[in-house]
Amino acid sequence: MKLDDIRRDYQRQQLQRKDLAEDPILQFERWFDVAKLAELSTDPTAMVVATSGADGRVSQRVVLLKEYDQRGFVFYTNLQSRKARQLSENQQCSAHFAWLPLEQQISIEGQVEFLSDAENAAYFHSRPRASQVAAWASQQSQTISDRAHLDAQYKAREDEFASHDEIPLPPFWGGIRIKPSYIEFWQGRASRLHDRFSYQRQQDGWTLQRLQP
Secondary structure (H helix, E strand, O other): OOHHHOOOOOOOOOOOHHHOOOOHHHHHHHHHHHHHHOOOOOOOOEEEEEEEOOOOOEEEEEEEOOEEEOOEEEEEEEOOOHHHHHHHHOOEEEEEEEEHHHOEEEEEEEEEEEOOHHHHHHHHOOOOHHHHHHHHHOOOOOOOOOHHHHHHHHHHHHHHOOOOOOOOOOOOEEEEEEEEEEEEEEEOOHHHOOEEEEEEEEOOEEEEEEEOO
């Protein structure tokens, strides 16, 4: 089969204006709850985050959503990583959820803020101990000679914290919140005539509009 012959039609469901909540965070919650119950083959919390630094170069990667509310969408990372450094230079960010078995996508655009030490510590200490050690062991985005060197770094940190009841929060690790100004919901439809609705933040709330596919 040729690459341009790989296609499918989307006929699972439709999305109408009357079905949408006036608040996009509530609408996200509705779809997210369905995605969790659907037991997708991919993690429903996985989102692609795109960032761009002062040099204008754009990069993207998959991170895991760990919290959301009216303030925005939170993920955690090494604050010396490429994405965190770019977000320190340019606070504009976008995120994308692709729940393809449900024929649904959600796009989010907004400005980021870095979480407080108290917020970071609360989440860090809820993680499995091995993940806490790994946060100390990996200098994220930095080059390394081989896997054995990485494993050695982990073992050294594991030994260092062996007598600690609680592993301290790394000063270079924390959370980032995307504060949305734009959220789009996409539902696949037949003949590529997909349903798309955008929420644009205004001073007094959100403006909801249907978009052409």
